[in-house]
Amino acid sequence: MNGKFFWVLVTAIFVVVGHLAYVLFIPGYKMANKFETGLVAQDTPSFIRLSKEQTMGLFPAEDPAVLHAVCPFDVSQGTVKISVAPFEHYWSLSVYSQKGDNYFSINDRQSIDSKLSIQIRQAIQKDETIQNKPRELVPDLTVIDAPTPKGWAVLRFRVRNGTSRATIAERAKSFLCRRDNS
């Protein structure tokens, strides 16, 4: 093989490796890194309402008009339940895999009477939970199969001014994210 051609080929292989590594691994690494930060790392899942400063630290390029509450979870340790109480203002819930894929999304207008109950589980947990229970015991429950054990549930609330940020943060306490022991 021609020496020059060989080194061009080796360089091209490195181009492909560098390109794919950057596209496939860096975003997932950034998300996983955020998952492990002291700001959100916790043993049991629950919503953490982020202050403006915390949002800037975690997602510095997110909309400042939105109050974020995040619940990092790990369904390998059991199913996770998210409950949304009636809330008269705009809210939306997005569930992300650890790699940052948005696999579930809903907002106040799409939910019934602005309330919602969802259960996030691993596909392997299917037979152990809902399917073994009579249907009437789990009314209005939306079940989601998580593509990865770890993930994030992100709540977004609209904030109009400084006062309403505090008010909404207080009201957002009625939104629950917890280990499902039912």
Place this chain on the structure above:
Amino acid sequence: MNSLVKLAVSSIAGLGLGVISAQMLIDGYGNFFSVNHGPWTSWPTAGTRSSNPYVRAHYLVHDRLPVSQFELNELEARVDDEGKQLDANCTYVVKGLMPKTRWWSLYTFAPDSNNRSILPKRAGIGSQQVFYQSDGSFSIKLSGEPQTGNWLIPAASHEFVIVLRHYNPSRSITNQFNFENLPSITKGKCR
């Protein structure tokens, strides 16, 4: 020895080119995964099952989370109407009408994390805070210096991106991507 040097050079050059080409695609160069509407760019598959690693990376590399287009429709502008990169040292006027949506917000961010400034108080503006003209249009000034009327301070020291988010957009927006009357971005004076 000669081969080791050649291997080192080809690996550094190759990996560097790989990262640069990936970053260019992630930023939307070539519009392989994004759609341009004048100075505005949208990423139609963001937050959907048909999304691909480049679209996902576009959001996550810049510390944002992709959101389903049925939840919100997002447009970004890295350039003004003349195609020149937005610079925090200049004043810009964003002017026009908004498509039908439940509410919208407009804010800025610095794509380069080293260029990020402390979030200014006037970092974003929403549909209920803006002063509208009698015909329903609006005009927002983006400047580091005080301005009259609707005024935003770019959250960057140099290059920045304007983000326009339509929350709960109407079906015509999400299905057809009909963005013919998006706001214009006109450059004014620079410091």
